[in-house]
Amino acid sequence: MILIEDLSKSFTLHNQGAAVIPVMEGASLSVAPGECVGLTGQSGAGKSTLMRMVWGNYLAAGGRIMVGGIDVATASPREIIALRRDRLGYVSQFLRVVPRVPTLEVVAEPLLALGTPPETAKARAAELLRQLNIPERLWGLSPTTFSGGEQQRVNIARGFAHPYPALLLDEPTASLDATNREVVLRLIEEAKARGAAILGIFHDEAARARVCDRLVDVTGFTPKVAA
Amino acid sequence: MGMMERVAVTSDQPLLRVEGLTKRYGSRIGCADVGFDLYPGEVLGIVGESGSGKSTLLSCLAGHLRPDEGAITYDRRDVLAMAETERRRLSRTEWAYVHQNPRDGLRMGVSAGGNVGERLMAVGARHYGGIREQAQDWLGRVEIAADRIDDRPAQFSGGMQQRLQIARNLVTGPRLVFMDEPTGGLDVSVQARLLDLLRGLVRDLGLSVIIVTHDLAVVRLLAHRLMVMKGGRVVEQGLTDQVLDDPQHAYTQILVSSVLQV
Amino acid sequence: MSDYNFAYLDEQTKRMIRRAILKGVAVPGYQVPFASREMPMPYGWGTGGVQVTAACLTPEDRLKVIDQGADDTTNAVSIRKFFQRTAGVAVTERTTEATVIQTRHRIPEQPLTEGQILVYQVPIPEPLRFLEPRETETRKMHELEEYGLMHVKLYEDIARHGQIATSYAYPVMVEGRYVMDPSPIPKFDNPKLSDNPAIQLFGAGREQRIYAVPPYTQVVSLDFEDHPFVASKADHDCDLCGAADSYLDEVITDDRGGRMFVCSDTDYCASRRAEGHVGRLGTDERAA
Numbered sequence: 001m002i003l004i005e006d007l008s009k010s011f012t013l014h015n016q017g018a019a020v021i022p023v024m025e026g027a028s029l030s031v032a033p034g035e036c037v038g039l040t041g042q043s044g045a046g047k048s049t050l051m052r053m054v055w056g057n058y059l060a061a062g063g064r065i066m067v068g069g070i071d072v073a074t075a076s077p078r079e080i081i082a083l084r085r086d087r088l089g090y091v092s093q094f095l096r097v098v099p100r101v102p103t104l105e106v107v108a109e110p111l112l113a114l115g116t117p118p119e120t121a122k123a124r125a126a127e128l129l130r131q132l133n134i135p136e137r138l139w140g141l142s143p144t145t146f147s148g149g150e151q152q153r154v155n156i157a158r159g160f161a162h163p164y165p166a167l168l169l170d171e172p173t174a175s176l177d178a179t180n181r182e183v184v185l186r187l188i189e190e191a192k193a194r195g196a197a198i199l200g201i202f203h204d205e206a207a208r209a210r211v212c213d214r215l216v217d218v219t220g221f222t223p224k225v226a227a
Numbered sequence: 228m229g230m231m232e233r234v235a236v237t238s239d240q241p242l243l244r245v246e247g248l249t250k251r252y253g254s255r256i257g258c259a260d261v262g263f264d265l266y267p268g269e270v271l272g273i274v275g276e277s278g279s280g281k282s283t284l285l286s287c288l289a290g291h292l293r294p295d296e297g298a299i300t301y302d303r304r305d306v307l308a309m310a311e312t313e314r315r316r317l318s319r320t321e322w323a324y325v326h327q328n329p330r331d332g333l334r335m336g337v338s339a340g341g342n343v344g345e346r347l348m349a350v351g352a353r354h355y356g357g358i359r360e361q362a363q364d365w366l367g368r369v370e371i372a373a374d375r376i377d378d379r380p381a382q383f384s385g386g387m388q389q390r391l392q393i394a395r396n397l398v399t400g401p402r403l404v405f406m407d408e409p410t411g412g413l414d415v416s417v418q419a420r421l422l423d424l425l426r427g428l429v430r431d432l433g434l435s436v437i438i439v440t441h442d443l444a445v446v447r448l449l450a451h452r453l454m455v456m457k458g459g460r461v462v463e464q465g466l467t468d469q470v471l472d473d474p475q476h477a478y479t480q481i482l483v484s485s486v487l488q489v
Numbered sequence: 490m491s492d493y494n495f496a497y498l499d500e501q502t503k504r505m506i507r508r509a510i511l512k513g514v515a516v517p518g519y520q521v522p523f524a525s526r527e528m529p530m531p532y533g534w535g536t537g538g539v540q541v542t543a544a545c546l547t548p549e550d551r552l553k554v555i556d557q558g559a560d561d562t563t564n565a566v567s568i569r570k571f572f573q574r575t576a577g578v579a580v581t582e583r584t585t586e587a588t589v590i591q592t593r594h595r596i597p598e599q600p601l602t603e604g605q606i607l608v609y610q611v612p613i614p615e616p617l618r619f620l621e622p623r624e625t626e627t628r629k630m631h632e633l634e635e636y637g638l639m640h641v642k643l644y645e646d647i648a649r650h651g652q653i654a655t656s657y658a659y660p661v662m663v664e665g666r667y668v669m670d671p672s673p674i675p676k677f678d679n680p681k682l683s684d685n686p687a688i689q690l691f692g693a694g695r696e697q698r699i700y701a702v703p704p705y706t707q708v709v710s711l712d713f714e715d716h717p718f719v720a721s722k723a724d725h726d727c728d729l730c731g732a733a734d735s736y737l738d739e740v741i742t743d744d745r746g747g748r749m750f751v752c753s754d755t756d757y758c759a760s761r762r763a764e765g766h767v768g769r770l771g772t773d774e775r776a777a
Contacts, residue, residue: 014477015484056466058473077452077466078266098426098448099419112430312633319635334620334641338648341641348644349637355647355713377648 001166001197002031002054007063007073007221009049023049027063027221033165036188036198038212041219047201050218051168054199055090056080067166085113090168091159095143095151103129103146104139107157114162121161128157131183149175153184160187167191169200173207185210240303242267242403242435243288248297250287256459257283261297263454263464267402270429270436272450272467274443274482280459281439282407288437289324289405290314301403319349323396327408329388332395333380339366339391340376346399365394369424386417390424397428406438410445422448443486447471455479496543497575502526506544506699510690513701518663519631520614525697535568535593536694538610542591545606545690546572551579553587558595558736558753565593582756594657596678598735598757601687603704609672611693614700616660616670636668639711647716656721662709663702676710677722677736683708725750730761731768 007027013019024046031037039047052058053072054065060073068087070079084090089110097106104125105112111121129139132153138146143154152175159167169188173181181204188211191198202208208215241264250257258280265271273281286292288299290306299306302321306314318324326332333342343362344352352358363373369390371383380388389409396404409425410418426449429436440446446453446467454464455476463476474480494500502524509523528536546552552572556565560582568591569580581587584599591608601607617627620638630638639660646654659676663669671682672691682689682702689702702708712718723737728749735757737750749770752758762771 011473012475014480018477052472057468059465059469059475077464077469078264078269080466081269081451096447098423100416101423315633315635319637337620337641337645340648341645344644345637345641347637348640349635353640353712353714355644355716358644359648 001033001067002029002199003064003066004029004050004054005064005066007050007053007065008061008223009046009053009058010061022061022223024053024218024221025223027218029216031166031197031199033195033197034192035213036192036200036211038208038215039199039201040208040215040217046218046221048170050221051090051170051199051201055088055168056084085110086162087164088166088168089159089162089164090170091156091172092170093152093155093174095155097143099144100142102140103134103143103154106143106154107161110158110162124161125157128160129154131187132157133180133183149177149180152176153180156184156187160191163191163194163196165196167196167198167200169198169202171201171203173202173204181207241265241300242302243437244298244300245288246298246300248284248287248294248299250283250292250294256280257292258287258456258459261456261461263461265403265435265437267435268429268433269452270434270438270450272446272453273437273439273456274441274446274453275456276441276482279456281456283459284456285405285407285437285439289322290318319346320399321402323399323401323404325389325392325396325404325406325409327411329380329385329392332392333388335379335381338377338379339371339383342380342391342395343398346395350399361398362394365398366391368428369394370420384417386413386421389413389421393421393424393428397432397434400432402433402435404434404436406436406440408440408442409438410442411440418445425449443471443483455482493575495548495576496546496572497528498526498540498543502540503544506540509699510541510544510701513690513699514688514703516667517702517706518667518669518700520698520700522697523699525694528694530567530571532695533612534564535591535610537692537696537699538591538593538608538694539568539571539692540694541608541690541692541699542572542589543576545589545608546576546578548576548578550588551581551586553581553584553590553756554592555590555595555597555754555756556593557738558597558757559755561755583760584754584756594673594675595736595753596674596681598732598752598754599760600681601685603686605687607685607687607689609674609689609691611670611672611691611696611698613658614670614691614693614696614698616658616668631667634666636662639668640713643711643713643716647713653712653716653718659718660711662711664707665709668711669700669702669708671708675722675736676718677720679708679710679718680720723750726768727752727758727761728768729771730758730766731771732758732761732766 005028009024010020010022041047053060056072065072068083070083104122107125108121134153143151156172172184185207243265246262248261249259261284275281287294340359340362343365344358347358363376371387380391410421450467453467453470455462457478463470463479471483474483506523509521513521528539554565554569556562572578573580584597589606593610615627617630617638619642621627643653657675658670658673659679661669661671684705686704688704691700710718725737726733729751732752735752738753740749740751742749
């Protein structure tokens with residue numbers, strides 16, 4: 001479902017004498033349907049960079065990123081928009097939403113974007129929020145006012161609202177208490193059971209051990225300091 | 228008017244195709260060699276500082292200015308070859324234009340209901356009750372209380388005026404909406420409310436939107452794709468979050484780094 | 490006769506105005522620009538109508554001039570005298586006898602006939618002006634038949650007053666093409682504009698526009714399906730001649746609320762009374 005081959009990335013800093021900083025080289029990995037692959041490596045080794053490239057947020061300098069039938073490395077924006085709409089989900093560490101929009105709608109939005117009838121979408125959103133123990137009295141409020149843990153759970157609910165066949169998870173259990181951590185891990189297991197291919201970053205070692213089928217150390221993708 | 232149906236996202240014909248668009252003011256360049264495709268349901272943001280050519284481009288696209296070179300194809304029709312009658316008919320049926328200053332897009336001497344109803348009447352609506360009902364419905368959608376229908380826009384706040392302008396533009400179910408700094412000059416909280424409204428309308432009505440702004444936070448939340456302009460030329464375009472988070476062009480890097488966290 | 494050229498204007502000017510009139514007749518409802526002249530009367534006193542009349546008159550014509558239906562008001566009298574003096578034409582107060590009728594704010598009650606010319610004095614010829622002040626834009630709107638704005642005006646009326654409150658200068662569509670301001674005639678007169686055997690010419694002196702409705706042209710008053718046009722008048726009969734079908738003026742008769750309603754068309758009222766019709770307060774002329 002997710003196939004990465006010989007992927008490389010560099011940043012060109014035009015405002016600092018056009019310095020070219022290579023950050024990744026020869027990255028290759030694959031994630032099969034129903035499989036969860038964890039990225040490991042020290043902070044700054046490029047785990048997030050790799051995830052962002054799969055998401056289409058960072059441009060690749062070379063190589064291939066096959067997801068849901070398209071090569072994200074060369075796809076047009078339109079293809080990536082469509083990919084994100086129905087085939088690729090992303091739970092990032094940060095919640096970025098329009099202020100003022102009620103939590104229930106934030107969570108239902110991926111479904112609404114797919115044309116799901118509003119009642120169905122909101123029912124699914126409510127179900128997830130309940131599972132993740134967001135009190136119902138908060139559903140009508142914007143999550144921008146929530147605590148970090150609450151925002152994280154809203155983000156997870158949103159990421160799991162639609163059964164994407166491929167899913168990117170960036171620290172999904174960070175800043176969660178034991179109860180909610182358990183809920184999230186079960187959601188991941190359910191997603192795997194229905195055949196989702198999951199690529200994730202988990203600092204929580206116990207969580208990693210429980211849901212990940214394989215680990216890939218991104219340190220191996222760090223460019224050799226030949227230059 | 229059947230506006231609630233969602234437009235298929237995977238439509239493979241662009242709604243608008245722009246090629247090599249150039250507009251000069253004497254020897255000065257307004258915009259040069261601009262090209263892009265816009266598909267149904269897509270929101271394209273155009274950013275750049277004052278004088279970057281983004282407003283000139285929008286005026287050329289909306290038919291307010293005639294470009295010197297290039298081609299504009301709307302729904303397989305050559306816009307620049309159209310008779311003015313046809314183009315003006317388009318701009319009051321399938322197209323809409325939201326001005327930065329609501330005073331430029333509203334009739335200040337006409338009630339809110341009359342403002343919303345004008346486009347309906349312009350395309351032949353002749354049943355007062357029906358027009359009023361639709362106006363009322365649209366005021367509701369943009370969160371203006373029903374009992375304000377007979378008030379004039381001058382009695383509205385800036386945010387309300389802007390919402391009224393949007394209702395007035397969308398009542399005939401356009402497919403392509405041009406927006407020039409629609410949240411400019413509004414308080415931050417009012418901006419957020421308007422952004423939320425626009426997002427919902429774009430999604431529910433399957434609108435294609437071209438939005439010109441200098442506010443990167445606005446495009447981040449509203450636009451699927453982003454075009455960065457400088458000196459009349461497009462220096463970079465791509466997926467909005469990609470352009471903002473991994474800008475490739477020197478100018479875009481300056482633009483992104485010179486704003487506070489977006 | 491006097492030392493004036495026939496009908497005051499010089500022949501070149503009359504030719505210029507006639508060209509404008511002919512163009513107006515050829516394109517019913519279209520406002521033709523013309524080089525309006527200074528006339529020996531102030532703007533607002535019918536200078537547009539006077540120039541059109543001057544360009545139409547021949548020595549054989551018989552002229553009638555009315556102001557709000559009356560032949561004997563200052564404005565009507567002075568214009569009538571002007572043409573008696575400068576053209577030496579015959580004048581009349583009888584609608585049926587006149588070949589050219591210049592009018593301000595009314596159409597005579599007596600149906601007009603083929604060969605007659607009705608000349609309207611027009612203050613503001615542009616019906617779209619109320620909502621669109623830019624001349625360039627209103628011209629474009631006429632060119633492209635973008636008339637939604639006219640209905641906005643009527644919409645505003647209903648929204649504010651519960652009905653179309655416009656009671657004079659009520660906009661019309663001419664021959665399915667141009668929206669036209671019929672000059673400030675009461676909307677009661679609007680139906681008479683349509684399918685009329687006479688030539689109807691409109692002159693706006695200050696605004697320098699001439700337009701026309703040729704004989705037997707379709708003229709439709711704008712309205713809504715659920716608020717149809719109604720040619721209303723005061724719900725009374727004429728207190729002098731008893732007419733139930735003519736447009737009435739309300740006249741205050743004392744300071745205790747006393748009032749009477751009389752035909753605004755003085756010739757029509759007088760003719761009826763001469764025929765023996767008597768209203769509530771009228772006296773039988775034949776008996777008198």
